Amino acid sequence: MAECDKASRKITIKLVYYGPALSGKTTNLTRLHDLLAPDLKGEIMALETHDDRTLFFDLLPLGFRTPSDWLIKFKLYTVPGQVVHDATRKAVLSRADGVVFVADSQRSQGLNNSESFQNLEDNVRRVGLDFERLPLVVQFNKRDLSNIVSEEEMRARWGATPWPLTFASALSGPGVTQTFRTLAHAVYPDLDARFGLAARHGVGPDAFVSAVMGGAAHAA
Amino acid sequence: MQPKGFERALGLGELLSGIGRETLAAELGRALGRPIAVTALTGETVLGEPTEAGEGVRRVPLRYDLEVVGYLQARECDEARLRALGRILEFFFQSSARYFLASELHLEVVQADFQALTHKHQSLVHSEARYKALAENLEARVKEQVGLIEDTQRQLYQAEKMASVGQLAAGVAHEINNPIGFIRSNLNTARSYVEKLATFRRTLKTQGVPQDWAWMEADLDFVLEDFRALLAESLSGAERVARIVADLKGFSAVDQAGQSSVDLNEQLRAVGDIAATQIRGCAELVLDLGPLPAVRCQPGQLNQVFLNLLLNALQAVEGRGQIRIATDVRDHQIRIRIADTGRGIPEAILPRIFEPFFTTRAVGQGTGLGLTVSRDIVVAHGGRIEVESRVGAGTTFTVWLPVAPD
Ligand SMILES: Nc1nc2c(ncn2[C@@H]2O[C@H](COP(=O)(O)OP(=O)(O)OP(=O)(O)O)[C@@H](O)[C@H]2O)c(=O)[nH]1
């Protein structure tokens, strides 16, 4: 749940990159750090093991100031994808305002994807969030590889679900900002309803998205 | 809503933890060539000596997590250097924050894991208790069922024995037919003798016939003699029938649940007679019955015990051998020994022969309940059964009964 701190005039929004091990969550965050250019951008804080597997989480803070001179802060987290870290995943997922599910497009990863997605659904419920209402974007990553499930097939499989689908190659960049933009749009209505982003702070949906993305707002 | 757990906001104090503040201030001052101070947003000095704001004081903002959390300031210093030191402090903040986030998340996870484990443990304890209760219950119920099945089997066995008693009775009927047969033929002969006497009477009435001649004519010397023999034979035949009938009556008390006072020797004789047809030609039955006090018992049931032991002995002698039934009183107890010169019981199975359904007989030949039921009956009478056996030499079953069971 986003937090609204009236005393220091800031709203903090939490977005989480979820998905199976090695699907490219950390890579997504790294790319976003390079590509996004909001007013305020922190360094990525990575808590990883020696072999670059996420141990606790990665955290990228982004932010901008509203015309009302409030600070809108985004905290982008990744969870550790390895199955053993479930308790950590749950802790990181709690109070999330939106989730990107990073799936691995490789043919061999179908089972891992669906198990992880099931785990997401379970954990969302465990931390007391409403899975039906949680803004969620499903990203199929590693499109640059050759042994992948085709886009049509993915759309056929996932088309009936309510979530927007995106396709990305996080390693080189395509699709990463597109995914983030889709999520930013998806989280806006609820935040607007709760905090009056448009009415009280003068931030409409498009302004909201371009502010957090900066120069990357209209890139691919 | 306040941020919770690992996501809570960190104060400047926490961001500066991990290194001695005085050392840090001293080193930063040395790097700049001027004493430095770090102040919080409240104006409070958290590092170095408080400096009066005023002419010549420079300050740079210190950010953490996109926000200004304090200022680094010094008097009359190089601006670029001050900025660089500010950046270094910000890296330091980042690194402290990294430590705090990691340790607090770790704590959260460990606690969650611990709770999950505790919960799991509790439910395990709970389900273990349930399974234990269930298992105990199950054991009791299985026992009960087995008991029920065994009881039913024993009842069935009793019924079956009754049926075989019926077979014995058929044998007995055959036994009875024989004396009845010759008694009937004797009676026919007797009737013809009576005819002869009547003829003699008529001849005597006729004048002129010498009496001697008439006597001889009717062959009455022979008639008299044979009549006597014939009557004697018939009497003994009738007695035999009467005894067999009495035996049967005694034996068929099996299902009469009443107690009565009996002489066990008579019961044993009766059992021997009942089994006589089966024993004849297979074994020699020797009765060595010492005087016994009368015993209050269920004679039908004890008869069944004796018959079981007798039939087992008969099966053991396999056509050639001796079965000896001996009774006496020893140590104020009645002792009934049924000994055979049969094949004996191997030591390995000796401890098992009283077990329900234990049998060495071919399938369909024995239920393996004979000794079980026998022991039940003897124990119910306050006694016990013992067995001694030598393979190839024979077996002795000894039934001990109390002299005056109450
Ligand atoms: N070819 C290709 N490789 C990728 C892509 N995205 C990520 N990878 C590679 O996949 C591996 C894992 O990427 P990470 O971003 O560390 O994966 P993660 O999801 O954070 O993994 P965990 O932290 O263990 O859950 C790395 O070797 C990446 O270089 C992609 O789009 N294409």
Ligand SMILES: Nc1ncnc2c1ncn2[C@@H]1O[C@H](COP(=O)(O)OP(=O)(O)OP(=O)(O)O)[C@@H](O)[C@H]1O
């Ligand atoms: N006198 C005996 N000599 C040798 N073996 C014996 C003797 N009496 C009993 N047994 C052994 O003990 C076993 C158990 O005897 P029990 O009378 O209980 O059952 P059974 O004779 O086999 O069957 P059932 O009496 O039901 O027809 C027999 O199968 C036999 O092996």
Ligand SMILES: [Mg+2]
């Ligand atoms: Mg990772």
Ligand SMILES: [Mg+2]
């Ligand atoms: Mg028997």
